[in-house]
């Protein structure tokens with residue numbers, strides 16, 4: 001997956017540097033969420049939308065069926081993308 005990531009600032013490819021992702025084209029550094037997933041947010045986007053990495057998948061609660069699906073996917077090393085709708 002990391003080979004396909006592109007820098008949101010300039011569109012260049014990113015590379016691992018000291019355990020983090022960085023863009024050699026524009027020198028933007030990107031972090032990881034607590035679960036290790038790359039966080040491809042520029043510092044400007046983080047500040048504009050007051051975004052901070054969290055262990056939570058969502059601030060909303062999920063029903064039992066959704067929780068079972070999340071547990072199954074994450075146990076297999078997968079990730080869940082909550083696209084929201086509210």
Ligand SMILES: [Zn+2]
Nearest residue numbers: 007010023026
């Ligand atoms: Zn860049």
